Amino acid sequence: MHRRTFLHLAGTSALSTLAAPALLGCATSAPTWTNDPFALGVAAGDPAPDGFVLWTRLISANGLPKGNIEIAYEIATDETMREIVRRGTAVAEAAYAHSVHLEIHGLTPGRPYWYRFMSGTASSRVGKAATLPAPGARVDNLRFAFVSCANYEIGYFSAYRHLADEQPDLVLFLGDYIYEYIERRRPTVRLHSDEKEATTLAGYRNRYAQYRQDPDLQRLHATVPMLVSWDDHEVDNDYTSEWSSTFADPVKFAARRAAAYQAFYEHMPLRPSRYDARSHAIRLNDRFAYGDLLEIALTDPRQYRSRLACPTQPDRGRGHLETLASCPELVDPTRSFFGLAQERWLMDGLARTTARWNVIAQSTLMSQWRQRDQNNEISFWTEDWNGYAPSRTRLLQHIHNARVANPVVIGGDVHSFWANDLKLDFDNPKSPTVATELVGTSITSVGPNYETFTKYLPDNPHVRYFESRRRGYTSVDLTRNRMTTRFRNVSDVHKPDATIATLKTFVVEDGKTGVVPA
Numbered sequence: 222m223h224r225r226t227f228l229h230l231a232g233t234s235a236l237s238t239l240a241a242p243a244l245l246g247c248a249t250s251a252p253t254w255t256n257d258p259f260a261l262g263v264a265a266g267d268p269a270p271d272g273f274v275l276w277t278r279l280i281s282a283n284g285l286p287k288g289n290i291e292i293a294y295e296i297a298t299d300e301t302m303r304e305i306v307r308r309g310t311a312v313a314e315a316a317y318a319h320s321v322h323l324e325i326h327g328l329t330p331g332r333p334y335w336y337r338f339m340s341g342t343a344s345s346r347v348g349k350a351a352t353l354p355a356p357g358a359r360v361d362n363l364r365f366a367f368v369s370c371a372n373y374e375i376g377y378f379s380a381y382r383h384l385a386d387e388q389p390d391l392v393l394f395l396g397d398y399i400y401e402y403i404e405r406r407r408p409t410v411r412l413h414s415d416e417k418e419a420t421t422l423a424g425y426r427n428r429y430a431q432y433r434q435d436p437d438l439q440r441l442h443a444t445v446p447m448l449v450s451w452d453d454h455e456v457d458n459d460y461t462s463e464w465s466s467t468f469a470d471p472v473k474f475a476a477r478r479a480a481a482y483q484a485f486y487e488h489m490p491l492r493p494s495r496y497d498a499r500s501h502a503i504r505l506n507d508r509f510a511y512g513d514l515l516e517i518a519l520t521d522p523r524q525y526r527s528r529l530a531c532p533t534q535p536d537r538g539r540g541h542l543e544t545l546a547s548c549p550e551l552v553d554p555t556r557s558f559f560g561l562a563q564e565r566w567l568m569d570g571l572a573r574t575t576a577r578w579n580v581i582a583q584s585t586l587m588s589q590w591r592q593r594d595q596n597n598e599i600s601f602w603t604e605d606w607n608g609y610a611p612s613r614t615r616l617l618q619h620i621h622n623a624r625v626a627n628p629v630v631i632g633g634d635v636h637s638f639w640a641n642d643l644k645l646d647f648d649n650p651k652s653p654t655v656a657t658e659l660v661g662t663s664i665t666s667v668g669p670n671y672e673t674f675t676k677y678l679p680d681n682p683h684v685r686y687f688e689s690r691r692r693g694y695t696s697v698d699l700t701r702n703r704m705t706t707r708f709r710n711v712s713d714v715h716k717p718d719a720t721i722a723t724l725k726t727f728v729v730e731d732g733k734t735g736v737v738p739a
């Protein structure tokens with residue numbers, strides 16, 4: 222069992238009650254550092270045509286000085302940091318674990334930049350960021366990747382390392398960036414440092430700090446700009462909105478969720494305006510346009526979701542199988558996967574988009590997936606879109622009616638690769654295919670039983686490919702005429718030096734919904 226040397230952090234456990242995460246004055250500058258204050262690395266994200274957000278978080282083995290700390294930054298147009306175009310100071314906010322969320326404006330659209338932070342004699346590694354192309358500008362190609370489900374304990378992050386080597390323009394993190402729990406049913410390769418479930422602000426901060434010391438993840442963040450949403454394990458397994466899957470005391474669960482949300486904000490390159498310090502809500506859903514080529518609708522699958530169907534007792538509060546007869550709630554149209562307001566927001570954007578390709582980025586499997594229960598009855602998993610079928614029908618009907626150009630849904634969560642045709646009516650195989658779905662496997666988390674799931678394939682003719690035995694990521698090369706998707710898998714998640722290979726390649730042609738094997 223290998224245990225990485227780990228810096229324990231002096232974090233306060235009380236939630237901040239500041240009005241807003243503003244860049245405050247009265248900051249101390251240039252403390253004397255006895256260790257690398259940038260040991261958690263750097264990250265760039267939340268891109269706009271004229272800028273982005275740059276992130277770091279200061280740490281010290283001996284504790285940080287009280288109060289905010291002012292640090293310096295530089296932005297250059299070259300990797301060697303010779304052509305500096307911006308210099309200034311940023312504030313590491315004490316109330317937010319000395320994290321920095323530096324919002325940059327006024328840069329040139331559609332190009333990469335490089336940046337670093339400095340404090341005293343310490344300097345961070347150089348990170349790469351990128352502005353979005355100018356709205357509507359012609360863009361001929363883009364490489365993006367998506368990842369999900371990185372359980373630190375049950376595997377190494379080789380997939381992140383190999384993805385960094387590919388140098389995509391963008392990586393989307395679709396959830397389960399951390400795992401809050403301790404899972405001792407699986408063989409572990411390394412342990413969460415505190416060896417207990419995260420439930421407090423200190424606990425969640427500790428998780429992010431440990432994950433961010435992983436060299437593969439740290440390199441991915443330094444070399445590829447990101448978009449980020451979340452799933453359940455950033456907070457608590459299978460929670461939705463204000464409901465814990467274990468029926469925990471709602472007041473206690475609200476405090477836990479607030480702590481988890483704050484720690485998430487503290488560790489991601491997100492605009493300060495996305496975070497409401499009073500309610501601890503974070504607005505993650507947003508649209509990102511890559512010129513005329515691609516619009517990404519990034520969604521939030523957890524914060525506003527209706528409660529799981531038929532949570533009859535605490536041990537059934539988690540995802541579980543139900544038949545339509547046992548759980549009529551599965552087809553209750555008042556329930557919504559995104560929450561009704563976000564559902565409307567998504568549909569409004571899809572009605573207006575003029576991009577050639579339109580990606581809906583969400584956390585999980587959207588396709589219908591008929592399973593069989595112990596009685597061999599057709600049944601549905603309550604915790605993915607199968608627990609929210611009317612909500613899925615509304616979205617797919619809208620995509621069909623609005624004639625959205627080249628709609629592609631991407632997801633994660635289910636620890637397996639899938640290529641699916643999203644049908645207007647899943648119960649009728651002749652029904653039109655409305656959108657293409659590509660689901661990426663986990664970075665490390667164990668997938669569903671392959672033999673069991675492949676037995677269900679004849680009940681699900683719209684599922685064109687399924688593979689749950691591999692760990693990795695998904696890489697997409699987009700041109701005006703074609704979307705080429707590579708399912709990439711690592712050789713062995715239990716080995717830190719695992720190699721990478723392409724398992725399968727699928728193509729979507731412009732104007733033709735649905736996947737074709739390459």
Ligand SMILES: [Fe+2]
Pocket residue numbers: 369370371397454634635666
């Ligand atoms: Fe997961």
